[in-house]
Amino acid sequence: xxxxxxxxxxxxxxxxxxxxxxxxxxxxxxxxxxxxxxxxxxxxxxxxxxxxxxxxxxxxxxxxxxxxxxxxxxxxxxxxxxxxxxxxxxxxxxxxxxxxxxxxxxxxxxxxxxxxxxxxxxxxxxxxxxxxxxxxxxxxxxxxxxxxxxxxxxxxxxxxxxxxxxxxxxxxxxxxxxxxxxxxxxxxxxxxxxxxxxxxxxxxxxxxxxxxxxxxxxxxxxxxxxxxxxxxxxxxxxxxxxxxxxxxxxxxxxxxxxxxxxxxxxxxxxxxxxxxxxxxxxxxxxxxxxxxxxxxxxxxxxxxxxxxxxxxxxxx
Amino acid sequence: xxxxxxxxxxxxxxxxxxxxxxxxxxxxxxxxxxxxxxxxxxxxxxxxxxxxxxxxxxxxxxxxxxxxxxxxxxxxxxxxxxxxxxxxxxxxxxxxxxxxxxxxxxxxxxxxxxxxxxxxxxxxxxxxxxxxxxxxxxxxxxxxxxxxxxxxxxxxxxxxxxxxxxxxxxxxxxxxxxxxxxxxxxxxxxxxxxxxxxxxxxxxxxxxxxxxxxxxxxxxxxxxxxxxxxxxxxxxxxxxxxxxxxxxxxxxxxxxxxxxxxxxxxxxxxxxxxxxxxxxxxxxxxxxxxxxxxxxxxxxxxxxxxxxxxxxxxxxxxxxxxxxxxxxxxxxxxxxxxxxxxxxxxxx
Numbered sequence: 001x002x003x004x005x006x007x008x009x010x011x012x013x014x015x016x017x018x019x020x021x022x023x024x025x026x027x028x029x030x031x032x033x034x035x036x037x038x039x040x041x042x043x044x045x046x047x048x049x050x051x052x053x054x055x056x057x058x059x060x061x062x063x064x065x066x067x068x069x070x071x072x073x074x075x076x077x078x079x080x081x082x083x084x085x086x087x088x089x090x091x092x093x094x095x096x097x098x099x100x101x102x103x104x105x106x107x108x109x110x111x112x113x114x115x116x117x118x119x120x121x122x123x124x125x126x127x128x129x130x131x132x133x134x135x136x137x138x139x140x141x142x143x144x145x146x147x148x149x150x151x152x153x154x155x156x157x158x159x160x161x162x163x164x165x166x167x168x169x170x171x172x173x174x175x176x177x178x179x180x181x182x183x184x185x186x187x188x189x190x191x192x193x194x195x196x197x198x199x200x201x202x203x204x205x206x207x208x209x210x211x212x213x214x215x216x217x218x219x220x221x222x223x224x225x226x227x228x229x230x231x232x233x234x235x236x237x238x239x240x241x242x243x244x245x246x247x248x249x250x251x252x253x254x255x256x257x258x259x260x261x262x263x264x265x266x267x268x269x270x271x272x273x274x275x276x277x278x279x280x281x282x283x284x285x286x287x288x289x290x291x292x293x294x295x296x297x298x299x300x301x302x303x304x305x306x307x308x309x310x311x312x313x314x315x316x
Numbered sequence: 317x318x319x320x321x322x323x324x325x326x327x328x329x330x331x332x333x334x335x336x337x338x339x340x341x342x343x344x345x346x347x348x349x350x351x352x353x354x355x356x357x358x359x360x361x362x363x364x365x366x367x368x369x370x371x372x373x374x375x376x377x378x379x380x381x382x383x384x385x386x387x388x389x390x391x392x393x394x395x396x397x398x399x400x401x402x403x404x405x406x407x408x409x410x411x412x413x414x415x416x417x418x419x420x421x422x423x424x425x426x427x428x429x430x431x432x433x434x435x436x437x438x439x440x441x442x443x444x445x446x447x448x449x450x451x452x453x454x455x456x457x458x459x460x461x462x463x464x465x466x467x468x469x470x471x472x473x474x475x476x477x478x479x480x481x482x483x484x485x486x487x488x489x490x491x492x493x494x495x496x497x498x499x500x501x502x503x504x505x506x507x508x509x510x511x512x513x514x515x516x517x518x519x520x521x522x523x524x525x526x527x528x529x530x531x532x533x534x535x536x537x538x539x540x541x542x543x544x545x546x547x548x549x550x551x552x553x554x555x556x557x558x559x560x561x562x563x564x565x566x567x568x569x570x571x572x573x574x575x576x577x578x579x580x581x582x583x584x585x586x587x588x589x590x591x592x593x594x595x596x597x598x599x600x601x602x603x604x605x606x607x608x609x610x611x612x613x614x615x616x617x618x619x620x621x622x623x624x625x626x627x628x629x630x631x632x633x634x635x636x637x638x639x640x641x642x643x644x645x646x647x648x649x650x651x652x653x654x655x656x657x658x659x660x661x662x663x664x
Contacts, residue, residue, distance in 0.1 A: 128327075132334035135643045137601035140636040143624045147632045148342050232467040233602075239469055240609040240621055255473075262473055262481075269481035276477075280470045291465035 017300050024296025027224075030289030038090040045084040053088055053249045055080040064261055064275045074274035076257045080247055086278055088249035093286055096165065096234055097227035103169035105223060108176020109216065115177070116184030116215075117207060127181075130174050141171035142237060161250075164234055164242065172230075175222060183215035221298045228290030235283050251279040320655050324648055335640045336396070340389050343633060352376045354402035354630040396637070402630035406623050411634035414619065419638075420509025421490060421615035422604055428512075428531050429538035430600065437543050437589075441550025442582065448555060456547065463544030468603055472537040472610045479533060486533045488611045495526045534611040538603050542596065549592055554585040583657075590654050594647030601639045 018024050037044070041052075048056040058071070059079035067074045073082040115126040145167035187193060188211065196206050235252030239259070247257045258275035265271045343351065352375040395401075401411040409417075444456035479486050491499065491511060498504055499511065507517050512531065515524035557563065558581055566576045601617075608617035616635065623631035 128331060129334060131647075132331050132338060134595075134598070135331065135335050135640045135647070136338075136636065137598045137605075137639050137643060139602040139605045140620070140639050143620060143632045144339065144342055144636050146624055147627055147629050148345050228465065236467065236469040236606045240606060241625055262477060264477070264481050269477060273477075276473060280473070283467055284465075284470060287467055288462070288465045291461065295461065 021296050021300050023292050024300060027289050027292025027294075027296055030285055031293065034090050034286055034289065035094070037087055038094055041087045041091055045081075045087045047088075053092065055085050055247055055249055064258060064272050066274055073278050076247070076254060076275055077261060078257070080254075080257065082254065082274070082278055085247070085249045085254045086251070086282055089251045089254065089279070089282065092248070092250045093231045093282075096161075097231045097290075100165055100168045100172070100230045100234075101223055101226045103165075104173045104226065105176050105219060107169070107173035109180050109212070109219075111173065111177040112180025113184055113207060113212060113215070116181040117188060117203070117211060123181075126177075130177055133171060134174050136171050138168065138171060138233065139237070142167040142242075145170070146242060161234075161238075161248075164237055168230060168233065172226075176219065179218055179222060180215055183217065184211055187211050187214050218301070221294050221301065223294075224290055224297060225294030228287040228294070231290075232283060232287050251283050254279045317655070321652055324651055328644065328648055331644055332641065335644070336393060336637070337389065339633065339636060339640075340392060343392075343629075344385065344388070346629070348376050350629070354633075355400075356403060401634045401637075404623065404628055404631035404634065406626035406628035406631055407619060411630050414631065415616065415634055415638050417509070418614065418616045418619045421613065422608070422617060424510035424512060425531065425534055425538065425604060425608070425613060425615060426600055428535035430542060430596075432535075433539040433542040434546060437546030437550055441547040442554050442577070442585070444547070444551045445554035445558060445585075446577065448558075453551075456551065460544045460547045460551075463540045464548065466540075468537055468541050469606050469610060471540060472533070472607055475533050475537060476610070486529055488530070488533070488613070490527070490530050490614055491523075492526055492530070495523055498523065530613075534607050534613050537607050537611075538600070541603060542600065545592070545596070545599075546589060549588050550585065553588040554581060557581045557585045560584075587654065587658055590650055590657065593650035593653070594643070597646040598643050601643065 018028065055076075057079050058075065058081060061079055062077050064077050065071065065075045065079070071081050071083065073086065075081055076085075111126055111130070115123045142164055146163045149163040149166075193206060193210060196210060231251075235250075235255070238250060238252030239255045241256060247253045255276055258272070261272040262276050263269065264273075349372055352372045355375050356371065399412060401415075403409075404411045404414050407414040440456055444453045447453045475486075476488065480488065490496075495511075499506070499514075504520075504523075505514075505518055507514050511527035512524060515521070515527055563576060563581060566580055567573070604615065605617035605620050607613070608615045609621040612618070616638070620632065620635045622628075623635065
């Protein structure tokens with residue numbers, strides 16, 4: 001069978017799998033909408049200065065202003081435009097989510113493959129190290145990294161973005177490692193690996209050509225769920241104040257700027273609803289979109305679910 | 317079984333050792349003067365800069381901050397074990413004492429969130445599994461999905477806005493002003509540090525009601541994510557179990573459906589939940605930091621945020637050690653529980 005035909009068959013079965021899976025489909029649609037905003041950012045909200053991620057200021061009033069023709073989504077305290085922040089925040093969200101998840105996946109695959117393939121003492125040690133890393137609640141790890149980086153690497157608390165990302169990568173690879181190691185152990189025992197060994201293939205070749213492509217199957221589920229989760233985590237940490245300075249186009253930072261105004265005025269509790277509704281909707285839908293993709297992928301890749309479906313159908 | 321417990325207990329210090337090692341690797345990046353500041357006691361107001369520098373030199377020598385890495389690590393470790401965790405300027409007290417004083421508040425919050433979450437997850441999760449594919453299952457799945465994917469800090473924000481700012485039902489903080497004064501006074505005896513429990517033990521229902529009222533929102537916010545995760549796992553695991561052959565056999569034998577579910581299915585379905593228990597604690601702690609900060613709930617999490625905003629390194633390090641220890645211990649308990657329930661899990 002020609003490889004072109006194989007590709008076509010794989011593509012059409014992939015498309016079918018996606019369209020017949022409502023969760024996966026809706027998740028992908030949501031993420032695509034965000035991607036669209038990210039790409040179209042310079043058109044929707046033209047940047048005003050050197051750095052497009054600095055929010056433009058339109059006045060000096062400390063009080064947020066409700067939506068108006070110049071500021072369709074209102075303004076934050078100190079008159080930062082919300083629409084701008086929301087739209088450029090899409091880019092930041094993708095960047096943050098993908099960088100952290102890729103970093104985690106890379107370290108995880110490295111540890112998992114080495115640990116699973118070579119086994120023995122090395123495996124035992126690496127797994128104990130994984131356990132040790134797992135004992136750090138993620139927020140604690142971020143706090144430690146932040147406190148060290150403020151003094152050592154001279155990151156002001158305002159540039160804590162980088163420290164948070166680094167902390168989330170360094171203390172978040174463990175799930176990937178475990179998953180990959182499990183898969184590697186399974187693959188290593190299979191016939192084709194033994195065949196490769198018997199014809200004299202070296203370790204490197206076996207690992208890169210055979211083990212890795214097959215052992216990284218279930219990774220996409222983890223990956224998808226993680227992107228959403230990471231954006232939420234970073235937003236939460238930024239919100240509780242781990243990032244000072246001028247607000248940048250980041251949904252969590254926007255919420256942090258408006259933090260004191262969220263409970264509104266003494267008699268009108270919802271007076272400043274617009275300061276937190278739009279970033280909240282953005283964060284929530286971004287998280288839901290990626291979670292849908294993750295869940296959808298998991299459901300479609302799980303062979304056992306179909307078994308129960310068949311049994312149910314035959315009972316009726 | 318005993319062998320398994322002993323073996324796991326022996327691995328425990330090794331893991332804690334690795335944890336402290338990783339932590340110290342990060343800590344060591346700081347210059348000696350700053351690390352010496354960890355052990356700096358409160359200075360008298362008139363200390364000059366030179367006197368302070370001298371005291372720091374003194375500490376550096378005493379604690380050996382200019383010696384090779386491993387030696388320093390061992391000294392630091394010995395100090396930790398001796399209870400010498402340093403002094404936290406942002407808390408105004410020694411680190412260990414600060415942690416222990418705030419711990420009951422977080423424990424109270426954690427219990428108030430986790431116990432209902434587990435109970436509800438078990439019942440609702442199994443309900444959904446038994447009604448697979450039908451309406452209750454879809455409802456549960458959707459609610460659980462949203463509960464998990466919805467960021468908890470945003471839920472907290474919305475709850476504060478609606479149920480406090482607008483309706484005034486559930487205020488932030490741990491207690492109202494009058495209650496704060498009361499518990500600090502003479503007539504109130506502190507037993508556990510958890511205001512709800514202590515209020516009951518003191519026979520003060522008014523205080524109890526106040527403490528509960530303040531506990532509702534933070535506990536609910538925490539509980540939602542927990543419940544969502546546990547429900548999904550329970551449902552999924554019960555579904556798997558119900559598809560097993562021995563369930564079909566039991567039904568074929570004529571065993572009542574209720575017994576099938578309660579006796580055979582539930583027991584086997586519980587296992588994944590127990591093993592996830594260890595991971596849940598870690599997520600719970602991270603959640604506690606965010607939730608306590610949003611609701612101004614004076615526990616460990618709130619203290620940690622105060623510490624990082626003031627870049628109070630001893631406090632942050634102390635907090636991390638403390639919560640890591642808690643996480644390791646709870647994984648241990650979860651593993652032992654797993655091995656207790658399922659003999660096949662006794663692999664170590």
